[in-house]
Amino acid sequence: MADYSNKEAQIAVYAKALAHPARVAIIQLLLKKQTCICGAIVEELPLSQSTVSQHLKELKLAGLIKGDIAGVKTCYCIDKVEWNKAKKLLTGLFSMTFKKENCC
Amino acid sequence: MADYSNKEAQIAVYAKALAHPARVAIIQLLLKKQTCICGAIVEELPLSQSTVSQHLKELKLAGLIKGDIAGVKTCYCIDKVEWNKAKKLLTGLFSMTFKKENCC
DNA sequence: TTTATTAATCGTAAAATTACGATTAATAAA
DNA sequence: TTTATTAATCGTAATTTTACGATTAATAAA
Numbered sequence: 001m002a003d004y005s006n007k008e009a010q011i012a013v014y015a016k017a018l019a020h021p022a023r024v025a026i027i028q029l030l031l032k033k034q035t036c037i038c039g040a041i042v043e044e045l046p047l048s049q050s051t052v053s054q055h056l057k058e059l060k061l062a063g064l065i066k067g068d069i070a071g072v073k074t075c076y077c078i079d080k081v082e083w084n085k086a087k088k089l090l091t092g093l094f095s096m097t098f099k100k101e102n103c104c
Numbered sequence: 105m106a107d108y109s110n111k112e113a114q115i116a117v118y119a120k121a122l123a124h125p126a127r128v129a130i131i132q133l134l135l136k137k138q139t140c141i142c143g144a145i146v147e148e149l150p151l152s153q154s155t156v157s158q159h160l161k162e163l164k165l166a167g168l169i170k171g172d173i174a175g176v177k178t179c180y181c182i183d184k185v186e187w188n189k190a191k192k193l194l195t196g197l198f199s200m201t202f203k204k205e206n207c208c
Numbered sequence: 209t210t211t212a213t214t215a216a217t218c219g220t221a222a223a224a225t226t227a228c229g230a231t232t233a234a235t236a237a238a
Numbered sequence: 239t240t241t242a243t244t245a246a247t248c249g250t251a252a253t254t255t256t257a258c259g260a261t262t263a264a265t266a267a268a
Contacts, residue, residue, distance in 0.1 A: 003150055004125035008132070015122035020256085021108035024115045024197070031200045038215060046107055051257050053216060058255095072214045072265045078202070087198040093128070094191040096135045098182070124226085142245060155227050157246060162225095176235045176244045 011093060014086040017062035022047055022055050030065060030078050038067075038074045115197060118190040121166035126151060126159050134169060134182050142171075142178045 004012075018024055022045055029044055030036050042052045056076060059065045063082040068075045108116075122128055126149055133148055134140050146156045160180060163169045167186040172179045 002148075004129055008125045008128045011128045012123055012125040015119045015128070016124075017119075018197075019116055019120035019123040021112045021116040022256095024112045024119070025108055027197070028112070028200070032203055039213095042215090044106075047256095048258055049215070050217080050259075054256075057216085067215095069215090069264090072212095074215060080202070083198075091195050091198055093122075093131070094187075094195055096132070098184070099136055126226095143243095146245090151226095152228055153245070154229075154247080158226075161246085171245095173234090173245090176242095178245060 007089065010085075011089050013062055014064070014090060017059055017064050020055065022052070023059055026052075026055060026059060026076075027064065027078070030076060036076045038076060041076065111193065114189075115193050117166050118168070118194060121163055121168050124159065126156070127163055130156075130159060130163060130180075131168065131182070134180060140180045142180060145180065 018027065025045060026041055029041060033040070038053070038056065041056070042049050045052055047055075056065065056067065060067060063079055064086060065076050066079045068077075122131065129149060130145055133145060137144070142157070142160065145160070146153050149156055151159075160169070160171065164171060167183055168190060169180050170183045172181075
């Protein structure tokens with residue numbers, strides 16, 4: 001009956017950001033690669049430039065990444081502070097202990 | 105250009121399941137509570153019975169929970185095996201190390 | 209200055225999500 | 239058997255997401 005907690009809402013925001021394989025792929029790319037130029041990301045994905053741009057926008061909206069315009073190109077990278085918040089919340093959820101054996 | 109990996113796709117499936125505060129709340133409830141009767145879950149959420157049922161269906165579809173019909177009621181609980189798979193994939197993603205300092 | 213490159217945004221269509229009330233099917237209780 | 243309870247499903251409307259091509263704005267290169 002009560003409303004959701006901030007924590008629950010924020011977990012949902014981060015989870016939603018990772019709720020599409022393209023965005024998961026982008027995040028992994030940014031974690032691994034030396035470069036984070038938008039064009040390179042587009043090349044790695046089976047999607048058009050505009051669609052990739054949209055996914056980048058969503059990740060940016062959730063706070064997980066940030067973009068830095070460098071001339072004609074844009075350099076993306078993980079926002080470490082926000083990423084660690086997400087890590088804390090998500091791993092926190094998954095590290096909760098089961099209070100009882102399954103009832104089902 | 106290539107397609108997504110199974111891993112990326114599966115991470116997205118689990119993340120999508122957690123991409124709504126109501127479903128995060130349900131999962132937390134099932135992790136904490138002694139009881140997991142559908143009616144009790146409905147009472148805890150600011151949503152109608154049918155909407156909660158829909159969210160339960162989505163969580164079940166992602167594999168994270170299972171339901172056991174017990175007479176007129178239905179008892180829900182976390183699917184531990186699947187939950188641990190999700191835990192492994194998600195915490196795996198978040199434990200990836202940064203290969204370089206931020207470029208932005 | 210003109211041309212090319214890069215990435216964001218616009219416009220749009222199709223599909224998916226979210227929410228609800230109403231109905232249904234199944235079991236339990238009277 | 240009749241009535242009540244529970245939860246799934248149906249039907250539906252509103253919103254959001256996803257995807258693309260086309261256009262735009264900005265910078266770089268010729």
